[in-house]
Amino acid sequence: xxxxxxxxxxxxxxxxxxxxxxxxxxxxxxxxxxxxxxxxxxxxxxxxxxxxxxxxxxxxxxxxxxxxxxxxxxxxxxxxxxxxxxxxxxxxxxxxxxxxxxxxxxxxxxxxxx
Amino acid sequence: xxxxxxxxxxxxxxxxxxxxxxxxxxxxxxxxxxxxxxxxxxxxxxxxxxxxxxxxxxxxxxxxxxxxxxxxxxxxxxxxxxxxxxxxxxxxxxxxxxxxxxxxxxxxxxxxxxx
Numbered sequence: 001x002x003x004x005x006x007x008x009x010x011x012x013x014x015x016x017x018x019x020x021x022x023x024x025x026x027x028x029x030x031x032x033x034x035x036x037x038x039x040x041x042x043x044x045x046x047x048x049x050x051x052x053x054x055x056x057x058x059x060x061x062x063x064x065x066x067x068x069x070x071x072x073x074x075x076x077x078x079x080x081x082x083x084x085x086x087x088x089x090x091x092x093x094x095x096x097x098x099x100x101x102x103x104x105x106x107x108x109x110x111x112x113x114x
Numbered sequence: 115x116x117x118x119x120x121x122x123x124x125x126x127x128x129x130x131x132x133x134x135x136x137x138x139x140x141x142x143x144x145x146x147x148x149x150x151x152x153x154x155x156x157x158x159x160x161x162x163x164x165x166x167x168x169x170x171x172x173x174x175x176x177x178x179x180x181x182x183x184x185x186x187x188x189x190x191x192x193x194x195x196x197x198x199x200x201x202x203x204x205x206x207x208x209x210x211x212x213x214x215x216x217x218x219x220x221x222x223x224x225x226x227x228x229x
Contacts, residue, residue: 049217100164
C-alpha cells in the first residue's frame with residue numbers, strides 16, 4: 001500500500017507568519033503532487049500542483065518538491081485567518097495498482113489566529 | 115471552470131435501503147472517482163472509472179457498486195445501506211492518467227446518514 005504521510009497537527013500560527021506544511025510519500029515513482037485545501041464541511045479544492053523538483057510559487061503559496069528525499073511541502077506566506085483549514089497532500093500513482101489514482105495524506109489542520 | 119455536481123448535499127436513509135448517489139461533471143473528463151471521508155481516516159477511494167461502462171475497485175469497495183452509462187455521469191450505489199456507511203461521500207473527475215494535467219476536481223459532497 002503506497003502511503004502519503006503528513007506532519008501531525010494541528011498547526012497554529014499567528015496572522016502574518018509563514019505556515020509550513022510537510023508531506024512524505026512512499027511511491028518513489030510518483031511524478032505528480034497536489035495540495036488541496038478543505039474548509040470544514042466543504043469539499044477539497046486544489047491550490048497547488050507540482051511535478052518537477054524545486055519550488056513553484058503562486059501568490060502567497062509555494063510548493064516544494066524533493067524527489068530524492070520523497071518530500072513535498074507547502075509554504076503559506078503572510079498567513080491569514082481565512083487560510084485556516086485542513087490541507088491535504090496527494091501523490092499521483094506511478095504504476096501497478098496505484099496507477100491513475102491519488103493517494104491522500106491524512107491532512108494537517110491549520111489555524112491562523114489574529 | 116470544471117464543475118462537478120452531486121445530486122444531494124444531505125441524505126438520510128434507513129438501514130437496508132438501497133441508496134443512489136449521483137455525480138455529474140461537465141468537463142468531458144474520462145476519469146471519475148468516488149471517495150468517502152471520515153474523521154481520522156482521511157479520504158478513501160471506493161471505486162473509480164476510466165471510461166464509460168468501465169469500473170475499477172478502489173481501496174474499500176465492499177458494500178458498494180457503481181454505474182457509468184454515460185461519460186459525464188458516475189453513480190455510487192449502496193445495495194443495502196448500513197450504519198457504518200454513514201459518511202461524507204465525495205465525487206471527483208480528472209483527465210486520463212497519461213495526461214500531465216491529471217488534477218482531480220471534487221464535487222461538493224453528500225453527507226449521508228444511515229439510521
